[in-house]
Amino acid sequence: MRTSVLLSAILAVTASEAATFTAREAGNSTNSLIVSETPDYVRPYIVRAYTLPGVRLGPQVYRFPVTGPSSGYAFTLISTAAPASTELGVLPHLHQTHYENFYCLRGRYALWTSKDGKTDGRILTPGDYGAVPHNTTHTFQMLDPFVEQVGVIQPGGFEDLFYFLAQENYTSSTYAPYPQGNYTTPGGDAETISKLQALDVYAELTFSPPMAFDANGVSGNGTGVWHNGENSLAADSATPFFVAKGYGPKCLTSTTNNGSYFIIEPFITSVQSDGNFTEGTITMSQLSSGAQADTYSFTGHTALEVVDGLVGVSVGGYDGNVTLAIGDVVFVPAGTKFSFWGEAAYSKVLYVGQGTDTLDAALLRSATVWDSVIWPAS
Numbered sequence: 224m225r226t227s228v229l230l231s232a233i234l235a236v237t238a239s240e241a242a243t244f245t246a247r248e249a250g251n252s253t254n255s256l257i258v259s260e261t262p263d264y265v266r267p268y269i270v271r272a273y274t275l276p277g278v279r280l281g282p283q284v285y286r287f288p289v290t291g292p293s294s295g296y297a298f299t300l301i302s303t304a305a306p307a308s309t310e311l312g313v314l315p316h317l318h319q320t321h322y323e324n325f326y327c328l329r330g331r332y333a334l335w336t337s338k339d340g341k342t343d344g345r346i347l348t349p350g351d352y353g354a355v356p357h358n359t360t361h362t363f364q365m366l367d368p369f370v371e372q373v374g375v376i377q378p379g380g381f382e383d384l385f386y387f388l389a390q391e392n393y394t395s396s397t398y399a400p401y402p403q404g405n406y407t408t409p410g411g412d413a414e415t416i417s418k419l420q421a422l423d424v425y426a427e428l429t430f431s432p433p434m435a436f437d438a439n440g441v442s443g444n445g446t447g448v449w450h451n452g453e454n455s456l457a458a459d460s461a462t463p464f465f466v467a468k469g470y471g472p473k474c475l476t477s478t479t480n481n482g483s484y485f486i487i488e489p490f491i492t493s494v495q496s497d498g499n500f501t502e503g504t505i506t507m508s509q510l511s512s513g514a515q516a517d518t519y520s521f522t523g524h525t526a527l528e529v530v531d532g533l534v535g536v537s538v539g540g541y542d543g544n545v546t547l548a549i550g551d552v553v554f555v556p557a558g559t560k561f562s563f564w565g566e567a568a569y570s571k572v573l574y575v576g577q578g579t580d581t582l583d584a585a586l587l588r589s590a591t592v593w594d595s596v597i598w599p600a601s
C-alpha cells in the first residue's frame with residue numbers, strides 16, 4: 224500500500240505537474256500531508272518510517288518524527304535504530320525538567336532507572352515500556368542486531384541534544400535504518416557529558432547499572448515484577464516504573480457504531496505527568512465493512528505511531544485516506560479533526576497526547592476495565 228501511495232505521488236508529478244498543483248491549491252491533497260522532513264512549524268503531517276534524515280551517534284541513528292518546532296514544544300518523538308553493542312548506549316545521566324519515556328518497537332534493549340536508592344533494570348522486548356521521570360538516573364544498552372527505541376520526551380525540543388552530539392548527518396537512498404560500519408558506541412565521554420547541563424543532561428557517572436538479569440529480564444532491587452504479573456503505573460509523577468507488553472492496565476471500548484473494538488493500555492495518564500501529556504497504546508480490530516470511523520478533535524496536539532498491523536487515517540483539511548504501516552507517524556495539531564481505524568485484522572498504535580484533553584481520555588470515558596489484550600471474539 225505504501226508503494227501505491229508513493230507510486231501515485233510520483234505518477235501525479237510526472238504525468239501532470241499542473242494537475243497536481245491545482246489539486247493542492249484546491250484542497251490539500253494527501254500528497255502534501257506526507258512529508259520527507261519533519262516540519263519546522265505546527266501543521267498536520269505524516270512521516271514514513273526510516274525516510275527522515277537522521278543524525279548518527281556511533282552506531283545509533285536518531286530520527287525525530289515529532290520535534291519541538293513541529294509540536295509547538297509540546298513533546299518530542301524520537302526513533303533510535305541501532306545494532307547490538309557490548310557497551311552502554313549512553314553514559315548514566317538524569318534530566319531535571321524533561322520526562323522521558325522508552326518504548327521498544329524492535330529487538331531488545333536493557334533499560335535501567337535509579338532514584339531514591341532504588342535501582343531497577345529490565346530487558347525490554349517489543350511492546351515493553353519504561354518511564355523515566357524527572358531526576359531519575361538512567362541508561363540503556365542495545366542487545367539485538369536491529370533494535371528500535373521509540374522515545375517520547377516532554378516538553379519538546381530535547382532533540383537539540385542529539386544535534387549537538389551528532390557525529391554525522393545520516394540519510395540513506397535505500398532507507399537503511401542504520402548504516403554498516405565499525406562505530407564504537409558513544410557513551411559520550413565524561414568531559415562532553417558534563418558540558419550538557421544547558422541541554423538538561425546531568426551526568427551520573429558513579430552509577431553502575433546492575434548487569435545480573437534473571438531469566439525474566441529483571442535486575443536491581445525494585446519490585447521485580449515484569450513478564451510474570453500485573454505491572455501497575457506509578458501512583459505519582461516522580462516514581463519510575465515499567466510496563467511489560469500486555470501486563471499493564473487495560474480498558475475496552477468500541478467506536479460509536481460498533482464498527483471496531485479498541486483496547487486502551489495507558490502508560491502515562493494525567494496522574495503520572497501532572498496533566499502535561501499522556502502516552503499508551505490502542506489495539507484495534509479491523510473496521511467493519513461499511514462502518515464509519517469516529518472523528519476526534521482535541522485541544523492538545525496528538526501523535527500516533529503505528530506499532531502493529533495497518534492503520535488508516537484521515538486528517539481534516541486533507542482529501543483522502545492514508546494507510547500507515549509500522550513505524551509511520553501522523554501528527555495532528557490541536558483543533559484539527561482526524562479519524563483512524565484498523566485496516567488489518569490486528570492493528571495497534573502508540574499514542575501521545577498533549578495536556579489532558581487527549582484521545583485516550585476521550586476513549587476511556589466510555590471504556591470498561593478489561594482483563595484481556597484481545598477484544599471479544601464476537
Ligand SMILES: *[C@@H]1O[C@H](CO)[C@@H](O)[C@H](O)[C@H]1NC(C)=O
Pocket residue numbers: 247248249250251266267540
Ligand atoms: C491547507 O491546510 C493548511 C493547514 O491545515 C491550511 O492552513 C490551509 O488553509 C489549507 N489550504 C487549502 C488550500 O485548503
Ligand SMILES: *[C@@H]1O[C@H](CO)[C@@H](O)[C@H](O)[C@H]1NC(C)=O
Pocket residue numbers: 319357358
Ligand atoms: C530535581 O532536582 C533538582 C536539583 O536537585 C531540584 O531542584 C528539583 O526540584 C528536582 N525536581 C523534581 C521534580 O523533583
Ligand SMILES: *[C@@H]1O[C@H](CO)[C@@H](O)[C@H](O)[C@H]1NC(C)=O
Pocket residue numbers: 340341342433443444
Ligand atoms: C539497592 O541497591 C543499591 C546497590 O545496588 C543499594 O545502594 C541500595 O541501598 C539498595 N536499595 C534498597 C532499597 O535496597
Ligand SMILES: *[C@@H]1O[C@H](CO)[C@@H](O)[C@H](O)[C@H]1NC(C)=O
Pocket residue numbers: 389390391392
Ligand atoms: C548536519 O547538518 C546541519 C545542517 O546543515 C549542520 O548544521 C550540522 O553541522 C551537520 N552536522 C554534522 C555532524 O555534520
Ligand SMILES: *[C@@H]1O[C@H](CO)[C@@H](O)[C@H](O)[C@H]1NC(C)=O
Pocket residue numbers: 405
Ligand atoms: C572493528 O572493531 C573491532 C573492535 O572494535 C576491531 O577489532 C576490528 O579490527 C574493527 N574492524 C575494522 C574493519 O575496522
Ligand SMILES: *[C@@H]1O[C@H](CO)[C@@H](O)[C@H](O)[C@H]1NC(C)=O
Pocket residue numbers: 479480481
Ligand atoms: C453497540 O453495542 C452496544 C452494546 O452491545 C449496544 O447497546 C448499542 O446499541 C450498539 N450501537 C449501535 C449503533 O449499534
Ligand SMILES: *[C@@H]1O[C@H](CO)[C@@H](O)[C@H](O)[C@H]1NC(C)=O
Pocket residue numbers: 322460495496497499
Ligand atoms: C509538568 O509541567 C510543569 C510546567 O512545565 C512542570 O513544572 C512540571 O514539573 C511538569 N511535571 C511533569 C511530571 O512532567
Ligand SMILES: *[C@@H]1O[C@H](CO)[C@@H](O)[C@H](O)[C@H]1NC(C)=O
Pocket residue numbers: 514515516537542543544562564
Ligand atoms: C476513508 O475511509 C472512510 C472510512 O472510515 C470512508 O468512509 C471514506 O470514504 C474514505 N475516504 C476515501 C477518500 O477513501
